[in-house]
Amino acid sequence: MKTNISIIGVPMDLGQSRRGVDMGPSALRYAGAIEKLEELDFQIIDLGDIPINRPAQSDLNDGSNLKNLKQVIEANQQLGDMVDQEVKKGNFPLIFGGDHSIAIGSLAGVSKHYENLGVIWYDAHGDLNSEETSPSGNIHGMPLAVSLGIGHDNLINISNYTPKVKPENIVIIGARSLDPGERAVIRDKGIKVFTMHEIDRMGMSQVMEESIDYLKERTDGVHLSLDLDGIDPSEAPGVGTPVLGGITYRESHLAMEMLEESGIITSAEFVEINPILDEKNKTATVAVALMGSLFGEKLK
Template sequence: MKNITFIGSASGWGAQIRETEKGPKAFKESGVLSSLDFPWTWKETLYPLKTSQEVTLSPGLETLPYMEDMCVRMSQSVEETLQQQEFPVVIGGDHGIAMGTWSGVTHHLKAKGEFGLIWIDAHMDAHTLETTPSQAYHGMPLAVLLGFGEDSLVNLLREGPALNPAHICLIGIRSFEEGEAALLKHLGVRVYFMKDVQANGFKAIFEEALDHVKQGTKGFGVSIDLDGFDPTEAPGVGTPEPEGLKAAEVIPALSLLQHDPFFKALEIVEYNTDRDKDNKTIFLMRDLLSAIFSRKEK
């Protein structure tokens, strides 16, 4: 396994509320990193041009220059990490940063359209400005990565969509609007709703998803929105949705990622410090990382 390189995304501009901008720092300073049993470095934490302390913006177009700037810098940082033969783990920050993370990964691998992504989330994040009720960009990253959204975001590092809908899987979905559901359906993106997880168990679904994202691709990544988990286990998120994934089911399945040479990058996002209770969400983040990267035999 390669050295794990953390990159923080201290932004809340993609959300309706801004507390996720404090997420990476709180995670880094919580002390849990010292308990990880694998080698890691914290490369950097990216901050927006201006924070919510410095300027007040409404969700949507007002935040676009800030989103663009963060995503360009994240894509470059991720790419540089891969160039150095290290494994990037993005800690967010709102989920809008995914537009940067996966643009960088696919650009580096020269895998535009040939890269798989497992998107663990309560939401579909597949809105466009035309369909979104909230205007917040963290509801749009998947659509942008598939080529639907502002040109400046879609063509972040290179012309054309970063991802091909045939190689994407969503897991844990239980809250969505018609417009985004219609887009994903039209594109033929595979969606495992929460009811599918409840019926078949997370492990079976995750195994199927892994199979799917590895077919015909040069690698795959995993994007974990902490709101995919049940709010009793991950209270520290901006948009909690009841009846979510259970850590006890997810964690053993994630260990399937250990030593997988096609697994190229990870993202864990939407950590909201103000809503966390007794660091529960931070401990969950630690447990997810341990499950995926631990060197200990299980």
């Protein structure tokens, strides 16, 4: 019997500096995400969108270099609580972003239910910065570091525990833009990374086989965090931080199909869709197509 899917929208653009990504959940719904999943015989529980508080002028000088820290914490705490409840009910949490800072809450809600949660970070970036290493102060470049217990105390302790994930349980796929501080974390923590160099040399099939085998050995559940900027901007243009030379549409479908066949994915999020920067909702349409493959859509 197929698991129920609980959809939670997080219309937040406060983890970065370009407006518009808060419309991501609406873009995904408009592109037919719910209809796609219903066609695959899932029972969909759409919990709507978490309300996001905009910062007051007085919040902008809170003594932190991190932008919108208070609001990002509030939203992620609420998301973590909602995800926690859905996992307790036996439902599959599927989160629609919003910028990638929402992964802090996703992982906070999921990880407490697993001894060794695995994470696949499908992204052009490592998102391993902290207040000390970030060039921008944008929290959407920090969620993986925060989940490892690196960063501001109030961020890492969302849901009252830290860390959410162990470095040896993470696989980053598609990286091609890493800051010096992020490279240091990858090196120091021994995080497994398949950059575009490896994808080009090995092919996506081998990259996914190795990723799945690696995580199957050591985890009891795997969260997929898929940032649409992992895909090449020629095919997913509606993202705030596009990086040329990304994963292709077809490679991404293959990756999702192999994850579905492996049976290891227990929660997921699709983030960083910015309709203002998009072309006729193309990026959300790509995301919905990839959801289809992740949840078992087949050509025959």
